[in-house]
Amino acid sequence: MTKKISIVDIANTLNISKTTVSFILNGRAQEKRISEELVERVLKLVKEVGYKPNSLAKSLRTGKSNIIGLMVEDISNPFFASIARLIEDRAYEKGYRIIYCSTDNDTGKTQDLITMFRDRHVDGYIMAPPSNIDDDVRSLLKSGSPVVLFDRYLPEVETDYVVVDNQFSTYNATRHLIEQGYSKIAFITFSSQQSQMMDRVTGYKNAMKEAKLKTFIKEVDFNRNEELIIEPIHAYLKKNPTIDAVLFGTDHMGTCGLKVINQLGLKVPDDIAVVSFDDYDVFKLHSPPVTAIAQPIETIADNIITLLLKKLDNGNAQTMQKITLSTNLNIRNSSKQVVKAV
Amino acid sequence: MTKKISIVDIANTLNISKTTVSFILNGRAQEKRISEELVERVLKLVKEVGYKPNSLAKSLRTGKSNIIGLMVEDISNPFFASIARLIEDRAYEKGYRIIYCSTDNDTGKTQDLITMFRDRHVDGYIMAPPSNIDDDVRSLLKSGSPVVLFDRYLPEVETDYVVVDNQFSTYNATRHLIEQGYSKIAFITFSSQQSQMMDRVTGYKNAMKEAKLKTFIKEVDFNRNEELIIEPIHAYLKKNPTIDAVLFGTDHMGTCGLKVINQLGLKVPDDIAVVSFDDYDVFKLHSPPVTAIAQPIETIADNIITLLLKKLDNGNAQTMQKITLSTNLNIRNSSKQVVKAV
DNA sequence: GCGTTGCATTAAATCGGTTTAGTATGACTA
DNA sequence: TAGTCATACTAAACCGATTTAATGCAACGC
Numbered sequence: 001m002t003k004k005i006s007i008v009d010i011a012n013t014l015n016i017s018k019t020t021v022s023f024i025l026n027g028r029a030q031e032k033r034i035s036e037e038l039v040e041r042v043l044k045l046v047k048e049v050g051y052k053p054n055s056l057a058k059s060l061r062t063g064k065s066n067i068i069g070l071m072v073e074d075i076s077n078p079f080f081a082s083i084a085r086l087i088e089d090r091a092y093e094k095g096y097r098i099i100y101c102s103t104d105n106d107t108g109k110t111q112d113l114i115t116m117f118r119d120r121h122v123d124g125y126i127m128a129p130p131s132n133i134d135d136d137v138r139s140l141l142k143s144g145s146p147v148v149l150f151d152r153y154l155p156e157v158e159t160d161y162v163v164v165d166n167q168f169s170t171y172n173a174t175r176h177l178i179e180q181g182y183s184k185i186a187f188i189t190f191s192s193q194q195s196q197m198m199d200r201v202t203g204y205k206n207a208m209k210e211a212k213l214k215t216f217i218k219e220v221d222f223n224r225n226e227e228l229i230i231e232p233i234h235a236y237l238k239k240n241p242t243i244d245a246v247l248f249g250t251d252h253m254g255t256c257g258l259k260v261i262n263q264l265g266l267k268v269p270d271d272i273a274v275v276s277f278d279d280y281d282v283f284k285l286h287s288p289p290v291t292a293i294a295q296p297i298e299t300i301a302d303n304i305i306t307l308l309l310k311k312l313d314n315g316n317a318q319t320m321q322k323i324t325l326s327t328n329l330n331i332r333n334s335s336k337q338v339v340k341a342v
Numbered sequence: 343m344t345k346k347i348s349i350v351d352i353a354n355t356l357n358i359s360k361t362t363v364s365f366i367l368n369g370r371a372q373e374k375r376i377s378e379e380l381v382e383r384v385l386k387l388v389k390e391v392g393y394k395p396n397s398l399a400k401s402l403r404t405g406k407s408n409i410i411g412l413m414v415e416d417i418s419n420p421f422f423a424s425i426a427r428l429i430e431d432r433a434y435e436k437g438y439r440i441i442y443c444s445t446d447n448d449t450g451k452t453q454d455l456i457t458m459f460r461d462r463h464v465d466g467y468i469m470a471p472p473s474n475i476d477d478d479v480r481s482l483l484k485s486g487s488p489v490v491l492f493d494r495y496l497p498e499v500e501t502d503y504v505v506v507d508n509q510f511s512t513y514n515a516t517r518h519l520i521e522q523g524y525s526k527i528a529f530i531t532f533s534s535q536q537s538q539m540m541d542r543v544t545g546y547k548n549a550m551k552e553a554k555l556k557t558f559i560k561e562v563d564f565n566r567n568e569e570l571i572i573e574p575i576h577a578y579l580k581k582n583p584t585i586d587a588v589l590f591g592t593d594h595m596g597t598c599g600l601k602v603i604n605q606l607g608l609k610v611p612d613d614i615a616v617v618s619f620d621d622y623d624v625f626k627l628h629s630p631p632v633t634a635i636a637q638p639i640e641t642i643a644d645n646i647i648t649l650l651l652k653k654l655d656n657g658n659a660q661t662m663q664k665i666t667l668s669t670n671l672n673i674r675n676s677s678k679q680v681v682k683a684v
Numbered sequence: 685g686c687g688t689t690g691c692a693t694t695a696a697a698t699c700g701g702t703t704t705a706g707t708a709t710g711a712c713t714a
Numbered sequence: 715t716a717g718t719c720a721t722a723c724t725a726a727a728c729c730g731a732t733t734t735a736a737t738g739c740a741a742c743g744c
Contacts, residue, residue: 006700017724022702033721052461056407057700060398060729067441076427078420085418085444092443097458099409099441101434102427116439119394258627285600287629348730359694364732375691399730402699 005051014041021046025053059121068308069117070100071110071127073151078280079251079295080128083150086301087126094309096123105130105192105222114140124308129154131193146311150304152196153322160311162303162323166196169293169327170203173247173275176291176329178211182245182273188233188257189249191219200249200277216243226256233260237272244272251278258286269333279330289332296325347393356383363388367395401463410650411459412442413452413469415493420622421593421637422470425492428643429468436651438465447472447534447564456482466650471496473535488653492646494538495664502653504645504665508538511635511669512545515589515617518633518671520553524587524615530575530599531591533561542591542619558585568598575602579614586614593620600628611675621672631674638667 007025011018021042023032029039045051059065068091072080088098099122103110107130114136117125125140128151137157140147149161170187177185187204189197201217208215218236220229233256237243248254254276258268266272268288276283279294303323349367353360363384365374371381387393401407410433414422430440441464445452449472456478459467467482470493479499482489491503512529519527529546531539543559550557560578562571575598579585590596596618600610608614610630618625621636645665 004700007702008700018701019703019724019726020722023723026702032723035722038722052457054402054463054700055461056398056402056463057729058702060396060402060700060731061702063729065398074427075417075430076420076423078418078423081418081420081423085416088417088442088444097441097443097462099439100430101439102430115394119397120439121396121398255623255627262627262629281597282623282627285597285604285624286627287604349732350730360731361694361696361733362692365693368732374693377692380692396730399699400732402701402730403732405699 004054005049007051007053010042010045010049010051014045016042063121065121065123066096067120067122068096068098069113069122069125069127070098071103071113071125071129072100073105073128073130074102075100076102077252079278079297082297083301083304086298087305090302090305090309096309096312103128103130104224105194107132111136118145124148124312126150126304126308128152129194146308148304148308148311150300152194155195158320160307160321160323162300162307162325163196164295164300164325164327166199167203167206169277169329170200170247171207172203172329173277173291173293174204174207176331177245177247177273177275178207178213180245180273183211183213184216184240184243185213185245185247186216186218186236186240186243187247187249188218188220188236189253190222192222197249204247216240220253229253229256230260230263233257234263237261237264237266245269246272246274248274248276251276251280251282254278254290254292255282258282258290273333275329279328283332291332292330294328294330296327299325346396347391349393349395352384352387352391352393355387358384405463407463407465408438409462409464410438410440411455411464411467411469412440413445413455413467413471414442415447415470415472416444417442418444419594421620421639424639425643425646428640429647432644432647432651438651438654445470445472446566447536449474453478460485460487466490466654468492468646468650470494471536488650490646490650490653492642494536497537500662502649502663502665504642504649504667505538506637506642506667506669508541509545509548511619511671512542512589513549514545514671515619515633515635516546516549517553518673519587519589519615519617520549520555522587522615525553525555526558526582526585527555527587527589528558528560528578528582528585529589529591530560530562530578531595532564534564539591546589558582562595571595571598572602572605575599576605579603579606579608587611588614588616590616590618593618593622593624596620596632596634597624600624600632617671621670625674633674634672636670636672638669641667 007018007021011021020034023029024034024039024042070084070087072084075081075084084100091098101113110130110133125145125147127149129149134154134157137147137154137159141159147159149159151163153161153163174185189200205215220232223229237260246257248257261268261272268274275291277293279292283290283292307321349360349363353363362376365371366376366381366384412426412429414426417423417426426442433440443455452472452475467487467489469489469491471491476496476498479489479496479501483501489501491501493505495503495505516527531542547557562574565571579602588599590599603610603614610616617633619635621634625632625634649663
């Protein structure tokens with residue numbers, strides 16, 4: 001219960017003013033021509049008593065908090081969790097801390113969160129934005145806070161973002177399935193007006209159109225309760241038994257999809273071929289392993305934080321950067337043609 | 343770039359003192375007998391101009407930040423990510439925000455993090471503690487901050503915690519394997535002096551001893567680089583080809599273990615039976631599905647946050663609560679006996 | 685008419701820093 | 715000997731809230 005040491009205590013002990021202590025601690029000793037001897041005495045005492053400036057007081061005065069607000073769709077999703085982890089590491093090195101929140105893709109909740117971040121004076125924002133959040137993001141930018149979007153972007157808002165080439169990714173994956181000889185290829189995804197989802201649908205549609213194939217698109221509403229995702233997929237696949245391949249729109253969708261396929265007793269890829277967006281352990285370890293579109297997670301995280309740190313350094317000055325990275329189609333089972341050759 | 347409204351602006355507009363505004367906004371109007379008429383006028387203006395108190399200033403004065411520090415081993419691990427998510431939700435409802443960090447089980451890093459949380463005046467701590475952090479936790483408690491540990495605890499520190507019955511869980515899982523007819527059962531886990539790992543080893547050992555079987559224990563050093571986990575497991579299994587069953591100490595270990603088993607071309611469970619601590623999609627979707635020890639994630643998260651919120655309300659008064667929850671062995675393939683009957 | 689009490693409100697201190705605008709001292713110039 | 719300048723440091727304002735200790739005023743009892 002010992003009271004915390006403040007800058008005044010340091011100043012009093014040495015019979016100097018707290019201004020001096022502050023200057024020294026902020027590396028302005030030279031500039032303010034404070035004698036080396038005094039600098040040393042102060043630093044020695046500070047170390048001795050383990051004095052740490054109160055960062056709240058500091059933030060209040062300077063307006064800087066050294067905190068970055070991170071808003072993802074759902075931190076328990078492996079894609080977002082991995083990105084969050086990598087961002088955390090890089091930010092930590094630079095003295096920034098992360099406050100994170102899951103938006104659930106809910107615009108209202110996200111607005112709340114922005115308000116809360118705002119009045120906590122976070123220095124910058126990293127966000128996988130839900131739809132209809134344009135005005136709020138614009139208002140952040142207008143008030144001088146850097147914002148970096150990722151995973152999806154807001155076409156109407158001029159800001160930095162890091163995304164992947166969703167359209168080409170699904171186009172490519174669909175092409176792959178077509179080349180394997182599948183023709184009744186379904187695309188199952190979350191219903192969403194967000195850029196990444198629209199692009200993924202478009203890629204799929206384009207490939208199918210090009211091959212003159214009929215499209216099978218099933219959109220499922222997002223829900224925290226997995227049962228409510230599994231059920232409509234189940235119904236859809238049951239109602240369309242001719243479907244011989246499925247492209248899933250996200251890792252979560254893919255995972256749920258595999259559960260359905262198991263339930264239905266279908267064999268991958270003989271009964272039904274599967275490709276999923278996002279690549280993680282579930283797909284790698286599935287037997288047979290599932291082909292997946294791998295996002296370059298490290299590169300994404302790296303670009304996000306580099307972009308944001310640059311803005312934070314430069315006082316948010318320079319121009320916007322819109323970064324689009326390419327994905328990798330990890331082909332895992334050559335299926336049909338190869339007919340269990342291995 | 344409009345300057346933010348402060349409490350003084352509100353006070354000036356209405357020609358009253360900021361004290362009055364503060365009282366009203368903090369629900370102390372009645373107590374301070376401020377006329378209803380004035381209360382209404384203030385609230386009306388506040389709403390009109392969208393005034394939000396600056397929470398930094400508030401925290402500086404009150405010493406309360408409404409922030410909870412959450413320290414997990416690695417936020418990208420599904421177990422911790424799920425817990426974090428559930429805690430976040432509950433805390434959010436109650437007006438608390440979460441700052442999280444991954445400790446990597448590194449004592450030094452954790453000490454850094456504690457220092458940083460401390461000088462940001464977080465109101466409470468939730469932590470999956472690394473080893474040798476006893477003194478730091480004690481010092482937090484001494485300075486009046488509530489701390490709730492989870493996943494593991496510090497036997498030497500008197501504090502609240504929420505854990506599962508690790509020893510019984512692995513005992514039970516090992517018994518299960520023995521009853522299935524396996525006898526060369528290995529336990530592969532991370533090398534660690536922490537309570538949860540020690541207990542898991544003990545549970546395994548007890549079951550083996552009871553059955554008069556020889557133990558096979560492999561401890562692997564934790565590393566962020568998955569390759570460095572996979573490699574030793576690979577070497578171990580290759581060197582001990584008689585092993586017919588493996589119990590993995592954590593989900594991460596289990597995932598890496600399955601990768602090795604795939605690499606070696608072994609079939610589960612005919613060549614080698616697998617049980618893992620922690621249950622998640624990878625194990626459920628593996629074919630054949632893998633038996634796993636499921637921790638009651640919701641209940642754990644719920645208990646943690648309930649415990650902490652109670653302490654935060656009561657000024658950290660009452661006694662310690664040590665909660666031990668039981669796990670569930672999700673048996674997924676009856677293996678040997680049933681001989682692919684399905 | 686004077687002291688007491690209740691009411692409605694507020695001035696000023698405080699939290700712990702940073703920053704602005706000085707000040708005191710001695711050396712050097714003219 | 716007064717004026718300028720560099721040096722080494724500091725008093726006080728400030729960030730935006732909360733909280734303590736008062737204050738002015740009206741009504742009331744005696």
